[in-house]
Amino acid sequence: MFIKDIKVLDCTIRDGGLMNKWQFSKELVKAVYDADVAAGIDVMEIGYISSEDQFPRGEYGPWKFCAEDDLREIVGDNNTDMKLSVMADIGRIKYDDIRPKSESVVDLFRVACYDYQIDKAIELAHHVMDKGYDATINLMAVSKVNDRALDQVLADVAASRVGTFYLVDSFGSLYSEDMHSLVEKYQKALPGKTIGFHGHNNTQLAFANTIECLIKGVRMVDATMLGLGRGAGNCPLELLLSFLKNPKYHSLPVIKCIQDYIKPLQKDLSWGYFIPYMITGAQNDHPRSAMAWMAGENRDDYVAYYESVVTNKEV
Amino acid sequence: MFIKDIKVLDCTIRDGGLMNKWQFSKELVKAVYDADVAAGIDVMEIGYISSEDQFPRGEYGPWKFCAEDDLREIVGDNNTDMKLSVMADIGRIKYDDIRPKSESVVDLFRVACYDYQIDKAIELAHHVMDKGYDATINLMAVSKVNDRALDQVLADVAASRVGTFYLVDSFGSLYSEDMHSLVEKYQKALPGKTIGFHGHNNTQLAFANTIECLIKGVRMVDATMLGLGRGAGNCPLELLLSFLKNPKYHSLPVIKCIQDYIKPLQKDLSWGYFIPYMITGAQNDHPRSAMAWMAGENRDDYVAYYESVVTNKEV
Numbered sequence: 001m002f003i004k005d006i007k008v009l010d011c012t013i014r015d016g017g018l019m020n021k022w023q024f025s026k027e028l029v030k031a032v033y034d035a036d037v038a039a040g041i042d043v044m045e046i047g048y049i050s051s052e053d054q055f056p057r058g059e060y061g062p063w064k065f066c067a068e069d070d071l072r073e074i075v076g077d078n079n080t081d082m083k084l085s086v087m088a089d090i091g092r093i094k095y096d097d098i099r100p101k102s103e104s105v106v107d108l109f110r111v112a113c114y115d116y117q118i119d120k121a122i123e124l125a126h127h128v129m130d131k132g133y134d135a136t137i138n139l140m141a142v143s144k145v146n147d148r149a150l151d152q153v154l155a156d157v158a159a160s161r162v163g164t165f166y167l168v169d170s171f172g173s174l175y176s177e178d179m180h181s182l183v184e185k186y187q188k189a190l191p192g193k194t195i196g197f198h199g200h201n202n203t204q205l206a207f208a209n210t211i212e213c214l215i216k217g218v219r220m221v222d223a224t225m226l227g228l229g230r231g232a233g234n235c236p237l238e239l240l241l242s243f244l245k246n247p248k249y250h251s252l253p254v255i256k257c258i259q260d261y262i263k264p265l266q267k268d269l270s271w272g273y274f275i276p277y278m279i280t281g282a283q284n285d286h287p288r289s290a291m292a293w294m295a296g297e298n299r300d301d302y303v304a305y306y307e308s309v310v311t312n313k314e315v
Numbered sequence: 316m317f318i319k320d321i322k323v324l325d326c327t328i329r330d331g332g333l334m335n336k337w338q339f340s341k342e343l344v345k346a347v348y349d350a351d352v353a354a355g356i357d358v359m360e361i362g363y364i365s366s367e368d369q370f371p372r373g374e375y376g377p378w379k380f381c382a383e384d385d386l387r388e389i390v391g392d393n394n395t396d397m398k399l400s401v402m403a404d405i406g407r408i409k410y411d412d413i414r415p416k417s418e419s420v421v422d423l424f425r426v427a428c429y430d431y432q433i434d435k436a437i438e439l440a441h442h443v444m445d446k447g448y449d450a451t452i453n454l455m456a457v458s459k460v461n462d463r464a465l466d467q468v469l470a471d472v473a474a475s476r477v478g479t480f481y482l483v484d485s486f487g488s489l490y491s492e493d494m495h496s497l498v499e500k501y502q503k504a505l506p507g508k509t510i511g512f513h514g515h516n517n518t519q520l521a522f523a524n525t526i527e528c529l530i531k532g533v534r535m536v537d538a539t540m541l542g543l544g545r546g547a548g549n550c551p552l553e554l555l556l557s558f559l560k561n562p563k564y565h566s567l568p569v570i571k572c573i574q575d576y577i578k579p580l581q582k583d584l585s586w587g588y589f590i591p592y593m594i595t596g597a598q599n600d601h602p603r604s605a606m607a608w609m610a611g612e613n614r615d616d617y618v619a620y621y622e623s624v625v626t627n628k629e630v
Contacts, residue, residue, distance in 0.1 A: 275570060301574065306567055
């Protein structure tokens with residue numbers, strides 16, 4: 001599949017950091033950055049922008065905060081064709097902490113929000129745009145948003161200055177027909193704007209759903225190396241690059257980085273396909289109960305987990 | 316998704332046996348059988364029918380041969396609603412070894428063949444049908460068959476008495492648009508016949524491709540518990556059952572069997588998503604070079620593998 005105007009965003013560090021509180025070594029973050037540049041990745045998302053009032057340094061690594069000095073230690077002035085993005089959660093960032101774009105190596109802010117936070121998200125997005133950055137809004141958990149509420153969100157975004165709006169399969173519960181239906185709805189409501197997609201791999205459909213989005217006209221898609229991410233993880237970047245036929249992409253640098261840095265993380269971090277994550281995906285539920293189960297002593301007792309979430313739900 | 320006339324075939328033992336030469340304990344095979352019955356599975360494929368002249372007993376476990384006595388030790392007279400199937404490879408079975416259906420607990424023979432073997436496959440299928448069994452033909456490696464050869468195969472099958480014909484993604488290299496195109500072609504060429512699908516998970520698309528086939532009208536689909544199978548494995552049965560909404564299917568017995576018997580196999584058998592399998596899938600190649608690589612000392616050197624297969628191919 002060749003798509004001229006596609007943008008691939010690698011959020012290995014930002015999303016993978018949910019697994020280890022962003023305690024990646026600088027060597028690893030630099031290796032991911034170098035691999036992304038060599039692979040022709042369009043945007044690397046290096047972490048969250050968060051207020052240091054809310055999260056203690058030490059417990060959280062530097063990619064929870066993305067202080068300018070920490071960023072520059074990795075990317076210098078980022079004299080490459082690749083853009084850098086950070087993610088901001090509503091309520092966890094102070095406007096005054098955001099410096100003007102002229103003083104930052106960051107290019108793009110992605111604002112993640114739930115449907116009831118859309119007004120705050122648009123305000124934050126406009127704020128960073130006024131400071132010179134690009135912005136996207138990523139609406140999480142759309143599989144639980146009712147149709148009227150979603151129409152309201154889309155109308156608000158349509159009336160905003162934000163150029164890119166993300167479809168996010170937070171629970172890894174959607175499949176192709178959902179993708180087609182949601183992308184068509186987003187496109188109809190947001191003429192002239194770019195639609196993005198961020199999937200999760202609970203039911204092994206993150207890559208497949210990404211393909212379906214691309215077929216329907218989504219033009220900005222997220223992935224992580226070896227699917228690194230919380231719980232079941234994300235769309236694997238190496239699969240996405242191997243699938244895309246654009247000459248600008250090269251999968252070998254990513255494969256090398258996986259071999260040298262990401263695969264070895266599996267000694268300490270457990271992400272990917274496990275039955276509890278599959279169960280929450282199939283049930284269209286947040287994976288938090290599955291993550292808690294997988295962190296406990298009975299992690300291999302799938303039957304007890306199933307009974308605790310499915311049977312309880314049906315009562 | 317509710318499909319009234321769907322048939323799910325569990326080939327955990329038959330396909331998983333490619334990993335360990337069918338050296339499963341009788342306890343494990345019985346557990347899979349009991350779980351399949353409890354889960355409402357339509358067909359369980361318990362192994363290959365092979366000539367004992369060609370494969371030494373001892374090196375190969377009983378499910379490489381499916382001798383009647385071995386089968387009955389597990390299933391008795393199979394007084395259940397579930398059918399039993401065996402797979403036959405062209406040239407590895409003697410017609411005289413096949414007893415009449417009245418003397419066997421087997422219901423269905425599935426004949427696997429390459430395109431150039433279709434005449435032999437039809438002859439074998441007709442032979443077992445004349446002995447009282449049902450039969451399918453499973454055309455392997457369709458991603459490498461050219462259009463004229465495929466038309467010939469389909470014309471031969473259309474003129475045969477065989478009622479079910481399988482689309483097989485042998486290399487795990489196909490995605491939704493391939494599924495749609497091939498299923499439409501098969502349906503057009505084979506009016507009145509059932510189309511089946513057997514996927515492989517090299518690029519994490521086995522489940523997604525199964526869904527696409529179901530959407531297009533495929534009515535017999537294969538899966539294995541936890542995706543057990545050679546290399547990257549197959550469509551996970553637990554995902555498929557969780558997705559299907561038919562009241563006749565129950566995923567908990569499968570999840571319990573995975574917990575007790577299949578997951579523990581991972582201590583000795585390595586199947587699932589690994590970079591070398593992904594590379595052969597993305598290249599539309601047989602995974603044999605990846606399997607050989609994964610069995611060697613340099614299994615974690617993905618870069619060397621990539622260079623050996625991709626660079627060599629491009630020279």
